[in-house]
Amino acid sequence: MASSVASKWLRPEVYPLFAAVGIAVGICGFQLVRNLCINPEVRVNKEGRAAGVLENFSEGEKYAEHGLRKFVRNKTPEIMPSINRFFAEPK
Template identity: 50%
Template sequence: MSFVTGMCVFQLTRNMLMNPDVRVNKSNRQSAVLENADEGERYSQHAFRRFLSTQRPEVFPALNRFFSESGNK
């Protein structure tokens, strides 16, 4: 239960502090549309997503290699 609560707090804090659509400052709230495309790009393409884009979409790569190579012999 504490893990789930911690994940919720983490996500809410991350969205409040880093999400470009959340406007905490009064100066940002006054404008209807923010010109922040680069900030939105940085938010959506974070380091973990960039890391995952270079990885193969496999759950167990070693197990997949074991079964695919053993059938070829």
């Protein structure tokens, strides 16, 4: 039985499926660890939970305005800008 399962699922045709699922699990894991470690609204230890709602706006702003968001803030939302300009702008 083990050989039939391996022969069915460990074929080259399913490698992209494994890669896509692996990337999705990796992104979910990254987001989980990021929220557990640096999100100001998540408190894991007992002392933090006992503190209640904190009015800590600077820490929340630092969490929300991360480096990637600052990098893409003033960029145009295009995937391939040179191809878009080639087909959209008149000659």
